[in-house]
Amino acid sequence: MALDNTKSTGFTHVGTTPDRPDGVDKVTGRARFGADITAPGMLHAAIVRSPHAHARIKRIDTSKAEALAGVKGVVTRADFATGLTGENWNILENVMAGDTALYDGHAVAAVAATSSLIARDAAKLVVVEYEPLPHVTDVDKAMAADAPVIREGAADTSVPKGLHPNVVRYHESGHGDVEAGFAEADLVVEDHFKTEATHQGYIEPHACLGTLGGDGKGELWCCTQGHWNVQKICAALLGLETANLRVTASEIGGGFGGKTAVFIEPVALALARKTNKPVKLVMPRADVFKATGPTASTSMDIKIGMKKDGTITAAQGTFRLQGGAFPGAPCEFTAMCAFAPYALKNVRQVGYDVMSNRPKQAAYRAPGSPMAAFAVESVIDELCNRLDLDPIETRLKNASKKGTKASFGPTFDRIGLVETLEAAKAHPHYCAPLKPGQGRGISCGFWFNHGGETAVSLALSEDGTAQLAVGTPDIGGSRASMALMAAEELGIPYENIRVTIADTATLGYNEVSHGSRVTYASGLATIQAARDAVKKLCGRAAAKWGIPEDAVKWENGCAVPSGPNAGDFDPLPIAEITKRMGATGGPIVGHFEATPEGAGVSFATHIVDAEVDPETGKTSVVRYTVVQDAGKAIHPTYVEGQFQGGAAQGIGWALNEEYIYGEDGRLQNALFLDYRIPVASDLPMIDTVIVEVPNPGHPYGVRGVGETSICPPLAAIANAVSAAAGVRLRQLPMSPPRILEALEQQRNG
Amino acid sequence: MSKIHVTTTVNGDEVEFLCDPRETVLDVLRDRLGMTGTKEGCGTGDCGACSITLDGRLVCSCLVLGVEAEGREIATVEGIATGEDLHPLQQKFIEYAALQCGICTPGILVATKALLEKNPDPTETEVRYWLAGNLCRCTGYDKIIRAVMDTAADMREAS
Numbered sequence: 001m002a003l004d005n006t007k008s009t010g011f012t013h014v015g016t017t018p019d020r021p022d023g024v025d026k027v028t029g030r031a032r033f034g035a036d037i038t039a040p041g042m043l044h045a046a047i048v049r050s051p052h053a054h055a056r057i058k059r060i061d062t063s064k065a066e067a068l069a070g071v072k073g074v075v076t077r078a079d080f081a082t083g084l085t086g087e088n089w090n091i092l093e094n095v096m097a098g099d100t101a102l103y104d105g106h107a108v109a110a111v112a113a114t115s116s117l118i119a120r121d122a123a124k125l126v127v128v129e130y131e132p133l134p135h136v137t138d139v140d141k142a143m144a145a146d147a148p149v150i151r152e153g154a155a156d157t158s159v160p161k162g163l164h165p166n167v168v169r170y171h172e173s174g175h176g177d178v179e180a181g182f183a184e185a186d187l188v189v190e191d192h193f194k195t196e197a198t199h200q201g202y203i204e205p206h207a208c209l210g211t212l213g214g215d216g217k218g219e220l221w222c223c224t225q226g227h228w229n230v231q232k233i234c235a236a237l238l239g240l241e242t243a244n245l246r247v248t249a250s251e252i253g254g255g256f257g258g259k260t261a262v263f264i265e266p267v268a269l270a271l272a273r274k275t276n277k278p279v280k281l282v283m284p285r286a287d288v289f290k291a292t293g294p295t296a297s298t299s300m301d302i303k304i305g306m307k308k309d310g311t312i313t314a315a316q317g318t319f320r321l322q323g324g325a326f327p328g329a330p331c332e333f334t335a336m337c338a339f340a341p342y343a344l345k346n347v348r349q350v351g352y353d354v355m356s357n358r359p360k361q362a363a364y365r366a367p368g369s370p371m372a373a374f375a376v377e378s379v380i381d382e383l384c385n386r387l388d389l390d391p392i393e394t395r396l397k398n399a400s401k402k403g404t405k406a407s408f409g410p411t412f413d414r415i416g417l418v419e420t421l422e423a424a425k426a427h428p429h430y431c432a433p434l435k436p437g438q439g440r441g442i443s444c445g446f447w448f449n450h451g452g453e454t455a456v457s458l459a460l461s462e463d464g465t466a467q468l469a470v471g472t473p474d475i476g477g478s479r480a481s482m483a484l485m486a487a488e489e490l491g492i493p494y495e496n497i498r499v500t501i502a503d504t505a506t507l508g509y510n511e512v513s514h515g516s517r518v519t520y521a522s523g524l525a526t527i528q529a530a531r532d533a534v535k536k537l538c539g540r541a542a543a544k545w546g547i548p549e550d551a552v553k554w555e556n557g558c559a560v561p562s563g564p565n566a567g568d569f570d571p572l573p574i575a576e577i578t579k580r581m582g583a584t585g586g587p588i589v590g591h592f593e594a595t596p597e598g599a600g601v602s603f604a605t606h607i608v609d610a611e612v613d614p615e616t617g618k619t620s621v622v623r624y625t626v627v628q629d630a631g632k633a634i635h636p637t638y639v640e641g642q643f644q645g646g647a648a649q650g651i652g653w654a655l656n657e658e659y660i661y662g663e664d665g666r667l668q669n670a671l672f673l674d675y676r677i678p679v680a681s682d683l684p685m686i687d688t689v690i691v692e693v694p695n696p697g698h699p700y701g702v703r704g705v706g707e708t709s710i711c712p713p714l715a716a717i718a719n720a721v722s723a724a725a726g727v728r729l730r731q732l733p734m735s736p737p738r739i740l741e742a743l744e745q746q747r748n749g
Numbered sequence: 750m751s752k753i754h755v756t757t758t759v760n761g762d763e764v765e766f767l768c769d770p771r772e773t774v775l776d777v778l779r780d781r782l783g784m785t786g787t788k789e790g791c792g793t794g795d796c797g798a799c800s801i802t803l804d805g806r807l808v809c810s811c812l813v814l815g816v817e818a819e820g821r822e823i824a825t826v827e828g829i830a831t832g833e834d835l836h837p838l839q840q841k842f843i844e845y846a847a848l849q850c851g852i853c854t855p856g857i858l859v860a861t862k863a864l865l866e867k868n869p870d871p872t873e874t875e876v877r878y879w880l881a882g883n884l885c886r887c888t889g890y891d892k893i894i895r896a897v898m899d900t901a902a903d904m905r906e907a908s
Contacts, residue, residue, distance in 0.1 A: 017846075019843045019844060020843065020846070022851075023842075023843035023848075024835065024839075024843070025851075026843075026848055026851035026854055027826075027829075027830075027835065027839040027842050027843060027848070027851075027854055027855075027858060028786070028826065028827065028829070028830055028835070028839065029784075029785070029786015029787070029825070029826040029827045029855050030786070031851055032785070033785075033788065033852060035779075035785070035788075035789065036779075036785035038783075115769075116776075116780075117769055117771060117772070200886075201884075201886050202850070202852075202886055203788075203790040203796055203798055203850075203852045203853050203884055203885070203886055204788070204790065204850070204852040205789070205790070251850075251851065252850060253788070253790075253850050253851070253852025253853075254849075254850045254852060254886050254887055255850075256886070282789075284792060285790065285791040285792055285793065285796075475849065475850055476849035476850060476887060477846060477849060637845070637846040637892075638846055638849070640846075640892075641846050641849055641887070641888055641892060644888060644889035644891045644892070645849065645886075645887045645888055645889050647889055648886075648888070648889030648890070649886070671791065671793050671795060672790075672791050672793070672795035672796050672884060673793065673795045677884060677886060678889075678890075679880075679881040679882070679883075679884060680876070680877040680878075680880040680881050680883070680885075680890040680893070680894065681874075681877040681878045681880075681881040682881075683877075683889060683890055683891075685891050685894070685895075686889050686891045
């Protein structure tokens with residue numbers, strides 16, 4: 001449904017690329033991130049973690065730790081709320097183990113002391129007696145009949161009878177008759193794929209500083225993608241009233257979904273309550289790898305039928321996601337995204353959420369979608385190769401468009417997949433010559449995008465400048481986008497708008513910065529809050545002129561009579577109105593609260609050239625182009641940045657990154673040296689094309705851009721590797737040993 | 750464990766502190782001197798967020814002990830701008846959106862400033878390899894590399 005007062009052309013500020021409002025803070029070291037704050041008398045905390053993949057906790061003896069000079073308090077599960085159910089219970093169980101340690105790195109106790117060195121020493125003095133239990137970390141093994149059960153009774157009612165208790169959720173969707181569709185095909189390709197768990201890899205470890213008194217009132221500072229969510233969960237886990245805990249979001253050093261979850265904040269608050277002092281808790285990097293949420297690992301089966309002319313006749317996918325020792329792996333997102341780019345008569349997708357002895361997975365940029373795209377787009381590439389079809393023409397032939405019944409149910413409104421494919425086809429990259437040993441890969445990707453609960457307030461100052469308070473932490477330059485949209489509506493300079501990320505006591509509930517929702521939802525709310533302020537400004541002008549409110553309109557930062565019949569008055573600039581706010585009715589504040597539901601879905605097409613070294617098995621990405629629909633790019637440079645960042649993370653996922661567990665169920669590569677994310681010398685420049693097919697659900701047509709960019713790279717690179725080296729890798733990452741093994745197998749026939 | 754008295758120079762100012770022998774320069778800067786511009790990303794020398802120069806040499810401050818700073822000269826991100834005037838690299842990083850979250854930015858600025866002092870005319874490959882020890886998870890490095898190359902060109906023209 002189109003919104004009233006939509007605007008798609010004639011922008012003054014939107015689409016320009018001014019410096020971000022917090023730029024100077026961030027290049028001078030002045031910006032305060034999670035670990036950059038202190039409080040008088042504060043203590044430092046350290047967490048004691050399980051060295052076992054799965055073990056019963058028989059006894060915890062904290063006496064030696066408590067006896068160490070400087071130690072002020074130790075907490076265990078006994079210091080948290082009891083009687084929790086559902087997801088609150090899951091989160092508490094993950095934050096602090098109950099009677100069983102469920103994965104290597106699971107928290108079992110925590111210590112607060114007068115220095116971080118003492119806290120670390122004291123953590124080593126906490127004696128935990130474990131009884132090791134059988135463990136499982138692989139998704140297929142966790143579903144097998146003989147797998148150890150992580151927790152009986154964790155499955156919900158969606159799971160069909162007869163499956164292993166580790167299968168805790170089940171999803172099935174689709175339409176048509178896939179068997180009939182496969183019968184119509186000239187070629188059917190069916191393959192099995194696996195992807196390993198990867199970590200969001202934000203450079204800033206989780207950090208927080210909490211106080212909590214015996215009166216149940218607390219303050220928390222933390223790096224998070226959403227502080228209202230932290231407030232709600234911490235209140236539940238500590239048995240507090242929500243409004244009595246005020247949470248302030250620090251600057252955030254990357255999140256990518258991983259900071260939508262709560263890990264250490266309730267622990268800091270429990271220690272603060274026990275010691276009656278402020279407690280700072282900063283996660284060591286190894287703990288970030290071991291005990292925050294990586295993405296799910298997967299095992300997938302894909303079957304697609306195609307006619308000789310490229311028409312897809314049927315598609316079927318089975319997606320098994322391992323999400324750690326708790327329910328929640330996004331099996332339905334994986335299944336629903338898998339075939340979304342294609343208009344299919346016959347499609348069926350099944351998803352399994354499987355528990356194992358690994359950390360509780362968390363969202364990672366378009367959670368679940370990149371893995372599905374890897375499998376599906378690899379099979380499409382294989383079909384194109386074997387039927388001698390052009391990969392872009394074939395995708396265009398089958399592309400979803402407005403009116404297509406999506407593979408996951410609804411009918412698409414206006415979408416931009418065809419436009420991204422056409423732009424990719426027209427891009428010089430697509431027809432550029434390749435050198436020997438190089439191959440080119442194409443892939444599409446899809447993400448839903450999200451709206452969510454949003455509240456914004458825009459207060460005018462006496463000089464006609466504006467203070468905009470939003471509730472979505474600025475992960476990648478969103479203050480600039482908000483200021484641009486407010487400037488557009490108010491008709492005042494961009495520099496005259498100060499954007500603040502408000503704390504939980506200042507605005508109504510704001511959902512976390514996830515789902516590519518910030519520029520869409522907080523942006524929509526900013527526009528509406530500015531329009532609310534403009535309405536009030538016009539009202540003040542109307543009162544001054546003695547004419548009806550609807551006879552005043554807003555132009556270029558001034559109130560003006562709306563037509564010749566309204567009267568002849570000189571334009572009244574914003575500062576003239578705000579200067580007299582107090583005497584003409586009081587402060588002028590625009591606000592907007594809603595749960596916008598018109599987030600437009602987003603598609604992308606990526607082109608990548610890769611070169612494989614047959615001696616070492618190393619793959620180099622030599623050229624990369626991202627084409628993605630942004631709906632409307634508010635600040636194009638930051639849109640490009642989202643495209644490039646997603647592509648880079650996808651390159652890491654495709655080629656290097658993986659959680660490596662030993663036979664003992666322990667994580668073997670919990671540091672950046674061994675969990676290798678792309679470094680500057682690994683990557684080429686990443687070219688971008690911003691396609692703009694307006695989203696009918698946003699006043700300016702915005703679609704979220706943060707997540708879709710990580711969906712195509714896995715498959716695009718796999719397809720490029722296949723073209724370059726003549727071997728198709730169906731397991732990620734395509735690390736040098738795997739490539740060498742595939743080349744060896746090929747040589748041996 | 751008794752603390753050790755250290756005298757050192759940070760961004761041109763002489764400072765004194767007491768530190769535990771186990772504390773790193775990074776710990777000292779952040780926790781004892783209140784200079785939180787230098788960031789900790791890993792504590793193992795793998796991410797470069799804590800980059801500083803020590804007597805002009807680029808190092809990870811998480812890999813240098815606080816007591817080793819005795820008599821040395823430390824430079825951090827807080828010393829890059831001159832008063833209100835940003836260094837050309839800082840200006841270009843803002844202009845090019847060469848940062849998204851900004852956590853790696855202090856280390857990358859310190860590292861690139863050190864690069865341009867050694868090599869005012871680096872190739873793209875040289876910039877990429879010089880920065881290979883500074884992880885950025887947001888940008889894919891594209892805009893960082895462009896900002897560094899163009900700042901270098903501007904600075905060469907200005908000199």
